[in-house]
Amino acid sequence: MTRGLKTVGYLASLGLAVAIWDGLIRCGLANADLLPGPGAVFKSLVEQATTAEFRADLWETLFRSVLGLVIGAAVAVPLGVVMALSPAARGFFEPLVKASYSLPKISLIPLLILWFGIGTTTNVIAVVLSTLLPVLVYTYHGVESVPKVLLWSANAMGTGPREMVWRVRIPAALPSILIGIRVGLGLSFVIAIAAEMIASNRGIGKLIFVYGESGAYAPMFAAVTAVVIAAATIDIAFLRMSDYVLRWSDSHAVKR
Amino acid sequence: MVRIMTSVNSVASLYPLVLLAMCWELVARSGLVPPIFLPAFSHVIAGLWEQFFSGDFTWPVLTSLYRAAIGFAIAMIVGVVVGFAMARWTVVNLLFEPLIAAGFPAPKIALLPIFILWFGIDNVSKILLVAFVCVFPFIVAAHGSAMMVSRAQIWAAEAMNTSHLALFWNVIFPASLPSLMSGIRVAIPHALVATFAAEMIAGGGGLGGELVYAQRFFETTKVFEILLIMLMLGYVMDVAFLRLRSHVLRWHDQNDVTE
Numbered sequence: 001m002t003r004g005l006k007t008v009g010y011l012a013s014l015g016l017a018v019a020i021w022d023g024l025i026r027c028g029l030a031n032a033d034l035l036p037g038p039g040a041v042f043k044s045l046v047e048q049a050t051t052a053e054f055r056a057d058l059w060e061t062l063f064r065s066v067l068g069l070v071i072g073a074a075v076a077v078p079l080g081v082v083m084a085l086s087p088a089a090r091g092f093f094e095p096l097v098k099a100s101y102s103l104p105k106i107s108l109i110p111l112l113i114l115w116f117g118i119g120t121t122t123n124v125i126a127v128v129l130s131t132l133l134p135v136l137v138y139t140y141h142g143v144e145s146v147p148k149v150l151l152w153s154a155n156a157m158g159t160g161p162r163e164m165v166w167r168v169r170i171p172a173a174l175p176s177i178l179i180g181i182r183v184g185l186g187l188s189f190v191i192a193i194a195a196e197m198i199a200s201n202r203g204i205g206k207l208i209f210v211y212g213e214s215g216a217y218a219p220m221f222a223a224v225t226a227v228v229i230a231a232a233t234i235d236i237a238f239l240r241m242s243d244y245v246l247r248w249s250d251s252h253a254v255k256r
Numbered sequence: 257m258v259r260i261m262t263s264v265n266s267v268a269s270l271y272p273l274v275l276l277a278m279c280w281e282l283v284a285r286s287g288l289v290p291p292i293f294l295p296a297f298s299h300v301i302a303g304l305w306e307q308f309f310s311g312d313f314t315w316p317v318l319t320s321l322y323r324a325a326i327g328f329a330i331a332m333i334v335g336v337v338v339g340f341a342m343a344r345w346t347v348v349n350l351l352f353e354p355l356i357a358a359g360f361p362a363p364k365i366a367l368l369p370i371f372i373l374w375f376g377i378d379n380v381s382k383i384l385l386v387a388f389v390c391v392f393p394f395i396v397a398a399h400g401s402a403m404m405v406s407r408a409q410i411w412a413a414e415a416m417n418t419s420h421l422a423l424f425w426n427v428i429f430p431a432s433l434p435s436l437m438s439g440i441r442v443a444i445p446h447a448l449v450a451t452f453a454a455e456m457i458a459g460g461g462g463l464g465g466e467l468v469y470a471q472r473f474f475e476t477t478k479v480f481e482i483l484l485i486m487l488m489l490g491y492v493m494d495v496a497f498l499r500l501r502s503h504v505l506r507w508h509d510q511n512d513v514t515e
Contacts (some may be wrong), residue, residue, distance in 0.1 A: 010357070013352075013353070014354050017355060093272070104445065106452055111483065126310055190364070190365050194456070198456050232358050234361075235361035246304050
């Protein structure tokens, strides 16, 4: 199937889902108080999108999650590379990673609130801590499992140890690193929004919660829709960027 | 002798954890950080030991596990059915693929207020949130693994006049079990995260609820105790799952190769 046809199919399917949603309410099968129709939600979304407050809240959440992800990746990628290259570093960090891996990092939010109070610091640190491990593990496995053939041929061509890391191992591990960052991207939104719902004074998570508690359901659905659209857009943008960065990689081309 | 040596080595390799615990203890004891921010490691362990015998944490642990398990089970049934149907019928695939593409990256936790509105603030909304979070990895795993079942096996079954249901149950399900198991392993932490998050946001007991109460009343020792319990729960479940998997898949020839 060509790309254009696929897009048409996607839009048709999503359109059908919206039509069913609308039909449920029009036929009285769903209570419009509990499930506002797509028209009402869309109207509310357009109304809110024009207010500065709403945009500031959405922006705040996106800023927190992206900043946290960038810091997390900036720590995790070098650490993963070092762990894959040096047995001593691996021996030191591996038990720490294994021990902390099974803790749902979202549970650290109350502790971070105790330490740093409510606000951006707590939020960003929570995102950093939860994106760190997935990126680290993917980077480590990527650098670790570079095909031997690549290393041998580089060796045969007289590649020095530094070039081996920069020009062979890291590029070969790039597909894996980017998958790790994409996993982290998904997590970063969840954590940022959850942290805002648990305790915050700003952000879209807070806004959704306030709407829910005050019974403003159409705006609540609109805000949730905005979050879903934002997350999907960023995910697609990241995929496109990965495709572009990895356009030279044959293993990546096969997978897609 | 060799076995003793390797087990000595594997204990010795845990030195960073001991180092971490010692640093924690030293910093807490030195008075650099007040205990309300960082209670000593030994106090946390002692507290955990006490709570273990007094049974204060038994009910929260069971509540959280109950919510996670029911949500997980719903997700597994729905996810496997939808995933297999997508692999079998192109129409189903066309209908569901865009919805999954839109739903997978969405931060599902944002839907919690909607679930509370529909299903109340008690158990049902939390269980359904867990199910909604876990259903996506299950659909993707079931779809992917059913697509990889060899055509020859399906043709052979069809040639023997196997019914649809029997085809799913006797051929596609067992053949896709190995990669389904990987999907389950991905979904377990998701289930725990969703449960704890829902409990922290909406209250209603469970480990997440207890954690937020402990934080609000500045019972930092209790916060650390609960975090350690959550860590152990996640670890025990992963180890138990790996055991279960190697038991279930003992007939599978790749079983020894994958971890």
